[in-house]
Amino acid sequence: MTISERKLQERKMRKELILKSAINVFKSKGLDGATMDEIAQNAGFGKATLYYYFKSKEEIFNSILLHGWNVIWESIEDDIVGDESPRRKFIKIIKNITELVNNDRPLYEFLFYAPQTLDKQTGTEPAWKEYQQKLYNTLLHLIQTGIEKKQFPQMEPRIVLKALGGVFHGMVFWGKDSGDITEEQIEEMLDNLLGRNKSE
Amino acid sequence: MTISERKLQERKMRKELILKSAINVFKSKGLDGATMDEIAQNAGFGKATLYYYFKSKEEIFNSILLHGWNVIWESIEDDIVGDESPRRKFIKIIKNITELVNNDRPLYEFLFYAPQTLDKQTGTEPAWKEYQQKLYNTLLHLIQTGIEKKQFPQMEPRIVLKALGGVFHGMVFWGKDSGDITEEQIEEMLDNLLGRNKSE
């Protein structure tokens, strides 16, 4: 029993190794540009072995994104309930995501960068889009109510989100990788950008 | 003489037709995903004919980007001299670009979207990057001095630019395509987002 458990564990680790290698290759070459051979080599396997663990290149790709967005979503979920002000909730969410990102940069750099890269319609929408969309809608809604309460600039919510997205991206990925960003820093950043009409 | 001139004109038009078709295909499929056959078909030619007008797929791609960024750069150049305030200059630039975009949406949607899509290192940097970079640096510098004069939020210039880029993108491409945006609207938008510390 213990044996088969270790086996499972090892198998899982090998899958993760492949995924990790794939992220690197995808990041520099894109979905199309990446070759299974390269991913395999990167992971120290032969190409055929990848197909022992994954059904296709697309499955690898989708696994990565699904996992990433899913983790984010779950770390967020708790923040959106409760009766704090939208602005405060927003800050908590940013904080959470920042922590995640600092925990696995390659993954999230890829994650926040990849969506734009994609367009091929594979008929069925990949599962990860659902999470991505949920996150987007949540943030949008938060900002919307935040705007009503004058806690965000009086503009189209989508535009505010886009702007804040840009700020977030810059902060996290250009930050002096000195580790996590504190809530205070995020608060300060928002104050700077949005004016000092803090949480009510 | 007049004849050969018309010939030239026609040839030019055919090239532009191909370019236009290519934009559409590239936009939905990306550089890798797009096939020469599809571009050709889209333009009403056979694939081989494309090679009569262009040396390679990459040349088509680069032609598009070079032209786009170049046009933007030239429309901008005049705005950056003079002694107006950075904020005012910035507004004029945005205004100019907005007009261009409304004149040829497919091109600029592609243009503002494509850079992220690319990473293959083809050894030599494509010529269009120079213009893109020049534009970026110009805006960055503008914002930098604007920040010093307290006309922009007191943050990392790159981050401010990124945020404003997001706003711009949203405004232009989500705008109720009711045509051009006025300088007043841009001014108002900036006021909203940046606070009412207008041009000095």
Place this chain on the structure above:
DNA sequence: CTAACTTTCGACCAATGAGTCGAATATTAA
């Protein structure tokens, strides 16, 4: 009308790369 030139494209070539297969090699259980 004809010779020169321009434009177009069907058919082809060669490279690439996703995905398969079966045989080999480990590993485990008994």
Place this chain on the structure above:
DNA sequence: TTAATATTCGACTCATTGGTCGAAAGTTAG
């Protein structure tokens, strides 16, 4: 030790696609 099971991969197939070629069709000038 051995039979079953899990893992790995070399060698292959096969479809796609960038790019080429040469022949045909269209144009133009004289």
